[in-house]
Amino acid sequence: MKKEKHFLTILAMSISLSLISIPAVSHAASMPPIALSSGQELPSLAPMLEKVLPAVVSIRVSGTRVQNQQLPEEFKFFFGPNFPSQQQSVRPFEGLGSGVIIDAEKGYILTNNHVIDNANSIQIQLNDGREIDVKLIGRDPQTDIALLQIKDSNTANLKKLNLVAIKIADSDKLRVGDFAVAVGNPFGLGQTATSGIISALGRSGLNVEGLENFIQTDASINRGNSGGALVNLNGELIGINTAILAPGGGNIGIGFAIPSNMAKSLSDQIIKHGEVKRRLLGIKGTEMTSDVSKALKIDVQKGAFVSEVIPNSAAAKAGIKSGDILVSINNKYINSFAELRAKIGTSEIGKQITIGLLRKGKPMEVNVTLEDSDSSSTKAEVLTTSLIGATLSNSTIKGTKGVKVDSVSSNSPAAMLGLAKGDLIINANEQRIENINQLRKIIETKPTALALNILRGDQNIYLLLRGNNIFN
Numbered sequence: 001m002k003k004e005k006h007f008l009t010i011l012a013m014s015i016s017l018s019l020i021s022i023p024a025v026s027h028a029a030s031m032p033p034i035a036l037s038s039g040q041e042l043p044s045l046a047p048m049l050e051k052v053l054p055a056v057v058s059i060r061v062s063g064t065r066v067q068n069q070q071l072p073e074e075f076k077f078f079f080g081p082n083f084p085s086q087q088q089s090v091r092p093f094e095g096l097g098s099g100v101i102i103d104a105e106k107g108y109i110l111t112n113n114h115v116i117d118n119a120n121s122i123q124i125q126l127n128d129g130r131e132i133d134v135k136l137i138g139r140d141p142q143t144d145i146a147l148l149q150i151k152d153s154n155t156a157n158l159k160k161l162n163l164v165a166i167k168i169a170d171s172d173k174l175r176v177g178d179f180a181v182a183v184g185n186p187f188g189l190g191q192t193a194t195s196g197i198i199s200a201l202g203r204s205g206l207n208v209e210g211l212e213n214f215i216q217t218d219a220s221i222n223r224g225n226s227g228g229a230l231v232n233l234n235g236e237l238i239g240i241n242t243a244i245l246a247p248g249g250g251n252i253g254i255g256f257a258i259p260s261n262m263a264k265s266l267s268d269q270i271i272k273h274g275e276v277k278r279r280l281l282g283i284k285g286t287e288m289t290s291d292v293s294k295a296l297k298i299d300v301q302k303g304a305f306v307s308e309v310i311p312n313s314a315a316a317k318a319g320i321k322s323g324d325i326l327v328s329i330n331n332k333y334i335n336s337f338a339e340l341r342a343k344i345g346t347s348e349i350g351k352q353i354t355i356g357l358l359r360k361g362k363p364m365e366v367n368v369t370l371e372d373s374d375s376s377s378t379k380a381e382v383l384t385t386s387l388i389g390a391t392l393s394n395s396t397i398k399g400t401k402g403v404k405v406d407s408v409s410s411n412s413p414a415a416m417l418g419l420a421k422g423d424l425i426i427n428a429n430e431q432r433i434e435n436i437n438q439l440r441k442i443i444e445t446k447p448t449a450l451a452l453n454i455l456r457g458d459q460n461i462y463l464l465l466r467g468n469n470i471f472n
Contacts, residue, residue: 098228107150111227184228282313
């Protein structure tokens, strides 16, 4: 069986990362010459990069993937219309990516989930060429974060390795125009650094992952850089490189990184719980745009408009009402509904937050204690877009635990599938389901089909999602 070898990356239209080997550094824009006195050294990023490079690793993975192969048209005539048009095959693959050491004492490494997805074996290469086996500790597909650890992670062994961890900056303090440097392993050529600026903050709508709150940069990022470091001029981590926008397949100076604060919060949860426990506010809403602003007769262009508050949710308990415009979290402005969703979804467990809002033009603040996604009603599209229109919650009906369908919007994908209010999902692909988190884990394995076993009154029925319908 012939092996496939490819570079792991996310494609937001088409994806790549611009490169130049260390010690040279690529600049996104030309810089004017600087007048220097005799004997004065030229300005250089080299001293900073000497601290950063040992903390950035190359990642090599291998594993197997299930691939669908289309049945040739000439064979469909012989097999008939009821024969499956797609045949499945399992193929081995190898892939390359990057990662960042965030804890030298415990051997923790941050990378992208898509870098290690479906991997059976993961190996890192340090800046000095040493190769080390690592293991997966946990991952969060919705934010494309994964946490790795050195396999032999006893204290004595880790001390011998002399690992170097990167310092982590507060990404909430970033400003558009700040300088940034991307470091990684593009195309497997070895460590590379490229420079640029922060082009925008709070980017979303890329359809890359479920929770999007990206830093945009013009520092060149190419395939293989996924999971690498985006750092400031102090050599501190400000983001994890994730994707680039490249309609023609080449770099056009639009790259995206997961903010360091989000990545750190997620890794802390994975270390503590082995998974990310999603937080929920309990609202439905939309972006504040000029059209919405005109309709509401209010001069507000940024924030999140609340169209509905879910009963008994954290938002309802805090006093948030439909028609409110949420403008800040803990005194830090939010630009969009997507940014609000990402920050809420990755907030620390058990932490109370302060939300600033406008109610009929008057500023207010409310304190909110966020709930686990498993403890309150949640929108089903968080799990899969095929279930848009349904809200789910953990429930027990007649002594049977499962995931209850609290509501279904008419003519929605969930309604088309056949879900109905009051349904209790008890199995998924013949695995017992007692809560939303268990259902989420099965969907995250990306099965080619999803069979939901449902109790509807006294009936026991099955609903089936196939192929791309699960993850479109």
